[in-house]
Amino acid sequence: MPKLKKTKQPKLVVRDKGKKNMFWPSPEMKKRAWISDKGIYDAAADNPLAFWENRAREGISWFKEWNKVYEAKPPYFKWFVGATLNASYNCLDRHVEAGNGNDVALIWEPEPVDEEPRVFTYSMLLEQVSKFANVLKSLGVRKGDRVGIYLPMLPEVHIAMLACARIGAMHSVVFSAFSPESLKKRLIDAEAKVLIISDGYYRRGKKITLKERVDPILGETKVRNVVVVKRFKEAIELQQGRDLWWQDLIVNASPDCAPEQMDSESTLFILYTSGTTGKPKGILHDTGGYLTQAYWTSKLNFDLHPGELIWCTADIGWITGHTYTCYGPYSLGVKTLIYEGAPDFPKEDRFWEIVEKYRVTVFYTAPTAIRMFAKIGAKHLKKHDLSSIRILGTVGEPIDEAAWMWYFENVGNSNCPVIDTWWQTETGGTLINALPGIGPFIPTVAGKSFPGTKHILLDEEGKEVHGDSGGYLVQLPPFAPGMLRGVYKNPAKYLEEYWGHYGKEIYYTSDGARYENGFFRITGRVDDVMKVAGHRLSTAEVENAIENHAFVSECAVVPMEDSIKGHVPVAFVVLKKSEPSEHLEHELVQEVVKAIGPTAKPKEILFVDDLPKTRSGKIMRRLLRKMLAKKEVGDTTTLQNPESVEHLQKAVRDFLHSDH
Numbered sequence: 243m244p245k246l247k248k249t250k251q252p253k254l255v256v257r258d259k260g261k262k263n264m265f266w267p268s269p270e271m272k273k274r275a276w277i278s279d280k281g282i283y284d285a286a287a288d289n290p291l292a293f294w295e296n297r298a299r300e301g302i303s304w305f306k307e308w309n310k311v312y313e314a315k316p317p318y319f320k321w322f323v324g325a326t327l328n329a330s331y332n333c334l335d336r337h338v339e340a341g342n343g344n345d346v347a348l349i350w351e352p353e354p355v356d357e358e359p360r361v362f363t364y365s366m367l368l369e370q371v372s373k374f375a376n377v378l379k380s381l382g383v384r385k386g387d388r389v390g391i392y393l394p395m396l397p398e399v400h401i402a403m404l405a406c407a408r409i410g411a412m413h414s415v416v417f418s419a420f421s422p423e424s425l426k427k428r429l430i431d432a433e434a435k436v437l438i439i440s441d442g443y444y445r446r447g448k449k450i451t452l453k454e455r456v457d458p459i460l461g462e463t464k465v466r467n468v469v470v471v472k473r474f475k476e477a478i479e480l481q482q483g484r485d486l487w488w489q490d491l492i493v494n495a496s497p498d499c500a501p502e503q504m505d506s507e508s509t510l511f512i513l514y515t516s517g518t519t520g521k522p523k524g525i526l527h528d529t530g531g532y533l534t535q536a537y538w539t540s541k542l543n544f545d546l547h548p549g550e551l552i553w554c555t556a557d558i559g560w561i562t563g564h565t566y567t568c569y570g571p572y573s574l575g576v577k578t579l580i581y582e583g584a585p586d587f588p589k590e591d592r593f594w595e596i597v598e599k600y601r602v603t604v605f606y607t608a609p610t611a612i613r614m615f616a617k618i619g620a621k622h623l624k625k626h627d628l629s630s631i632r633i634l635g636t637v638g639e640p641i642d643e644a645a646w647m648w649y650f651e652n653v654g655n656s657n658c659p660v661i662d663t664w665w666q667t668e669t670g671g672t673l674i675n676a677l678p679g680i681g682p683f684i685p686t687v688a689g690k691s692f693p694g695t696k697h698i699l700l701d702e703e704g705k706e707v708h709g710d711s712g713g714y715l716v717q718l719p720p721f722a723p724g725m726l727r728g729v730y731k732n733p734a735k736y737l738e739e740y741w742g743h744y745g746k747e748i749y750y751t752s753d754g755a756r757y758e759n760g761f762f763r764i765t766g767r768v769d770d771v772m773k774v775a776g777h778r779l780s781t782a783e784v785e786n787a788i789e790n791h792a793f794v795s796e797c798a799v800v801p802m803e804d805s806i807k808g809h810v811p812v813a814f815v816v817l818k819k820s821e822p823s824e825h826l827e828h829e830l831v832q833e834v835v836k837a838i839g840p841t842a843k844p845k846e847i848l849f850v851d852d853l854p855k856t857r858s859g860k861i862m863r864r865l866l867r868k869m870l871a872k873k874e875v876g877d878t879t880t881l882q883n884p885e886s887v888e889h890l891q892k893a894v895r896d897f898l899h900s901d902h
């Protein structure tokens with residue numbers, strides 16, 4: 243193989259003199275960074291409202307300024323009260339108006355290697371978005387309406403989102419790998435009038451079709467029109483009057499569509515996420531606050547400069563995809579890359595080939611992907627010139643030291659800051675991480691609260707925890723501008739999940755954390771939410787799916803540690819009368835795939851006689867978790883049925899034995 247001529251990579255980090263695995267920004271990094279003075283933290287903490295007010299003024303274009311920067315009636319709060327803006331104007335028009343219309347905005351890489359990528363400049367994107375906004379209007383979509391988007395990673399997904407934003411409709415994007423059943427639930431809850439899908443997409447060389455899988459669920463929804471993006475050549479059946487080709491509609495649409503002047507607090511989008519119950523919550527995000535946080539976290543965390551390219555590998559169905567493939571990069575006017583397919587197709591080096599081909603500046607991915615690449619081995623990276631990368635990011639779950647170091651050394655060539663960003667669907671943008679020009683970068687440690695926000699740790703009683711014993715992570719007012727404003731059509735859920743633990747002025751994150759060297763180390767969820775390959779799933783949702791089967795009496799689902807996916811669901815199932823069998827096991831797994839999607843597939847179904855229960859009849863999932871982790875189960879005398887423990891332990895032991 244010819245030796246690659248790599249571009250000289252500036253040294254962006256230096257090792258701490260005292261601590262082996264602690265890194266700091268180099269003088270070069272500090273020089274290029276937007277922020278390198280740690281005084282920003284104290285200055286912002288002294289007056290967070292002034293801090294955010296200045297950020298909003300500097301980063302975002304408003305039609306009308308606010309008359310009050312922040313207003314709180316706990317647990318409700320508003321930012322930029324009385325101001326108006328448009329998110330699509332901020333993402334597109336203003337860059338074109340500033341003379342940067344010919345700058346590249348979006349690069350789309352298809353999975354098939356023989357197909358051409360699609361590249362959009364800001365002017366091109368503005369034209370497409372305006373046209374599609376007019377299409378939506380012609381289909382009767384008005385300000386405040388909800389539009390369902392069930393699209394894979396195609397340019398049209400961004401175009402559709404920004405078109406909704408342009409006319410003041412709320413988008414509700416549903417992960418295209420979720421099952422049509424879960425799409426149905428979300429469409430019904432949102433009362434979406436219009437749904438946007440594609441005929442399909444490529445995944446690992448296969449054509450995955452979407453349209454015919456969606457057809458059967460539409461009758462139960464309020465969807466009047468389905469706009470179908472044509473990805474394949476094959477003809478498919480369209481229902482006359484209801485289904486329309488995107489490509490046909492766009493041809494005749496006018497490229498002029500004035501952006502609606504939206505109230506800062508008006509909802510930009512709904513994004514459903516799993517909570518502790520079986521029913522997904524429609525998280526509501528506002529326009530002005532969300533965009534301000536998206537803009538500033540993109541700019542400061544990833545130190546993005548004009549002309550640079552961010553590749554955030556998250557699917558658009560997740561908040562990471564919303565904020566860091568779409569709203570963040572576009573509002574900054576930089577380049578964003580989206581890729582249609584699998585990370586290892588056609589070969590294991592596909593991701594690195596893409597990084598080299600487009601000279602990616604910022605690479606942002608999930609620990610599960612990092613662990614997968616580490617397992618495959620670094621030789622695939624060596625074939626490629628990754629020297630364009632300046633900043634690495636990680637998100638979605640706690641990252642272990644080995645994965646962090648592998649990422650740092652192999653992808654970043656021991657030269658780039660690794661920014662471990664803690665946040666949630668609810669927070670809209672990142673909240674806890676190191677800044678590249680300030681540091682330090684420490685494996686497993688996320689860092690500090692973003693300037694102008696404040697997090698602390700509390701114990702069960704609500705007393706602040708200072709030492710390294712750990713506690714519950716909470717956020718204090720003024721709440722970050724990008725925070726959720728509610729749960730769609732479910733105000734009770736909003737009150738209970740976020741403000742029901744420590745009162746109406748303390749946002750409860752459901753995460754545990756502890757201090758390490760004064761920085762936050764996030765230890766993970768303390769509720770019944772699992773992170774499976776970075777995907778957020780509720781144990782109750784998986785249980786509901788399994789309990790759907792006529793033979794199942796009851797069931798408990800708990801996460802078990804997995805070396806690649808972080809956690810995988812394991813189901814303990816009590817049957818009615820029938821006998822356990824492989825066939826039945828397969829049927830139960832299929833119930834989960836049908837109700838939620840393949841991401842939620844249980845790793846194992848353990849048929850058991852009984853589940854451990856408290857005197858009040860609650861299933862003790864904690865006990866099952868401990869068994870799977872081979873930990874001592876502790877005191878079981880408070881159980882209603884302590885005799886169940888021994889038999890459960892045997893079932894778990896047999897499973898673990900056969901598995902490893």
Ligand code: WT7
Nearest residue numbers: 637638639640662663664665666667764767778
């Ligand atoms: C949960 C939120 C927000 C983007 C993707 C996930 C976990 C997220 C980290 C991190 C440790 C993390 C938390 C959080 N999490 N980032 N850097 N370190 N844990 O969004 O699907 O809403 O999940 O992901 O447990 O509560 P999400």
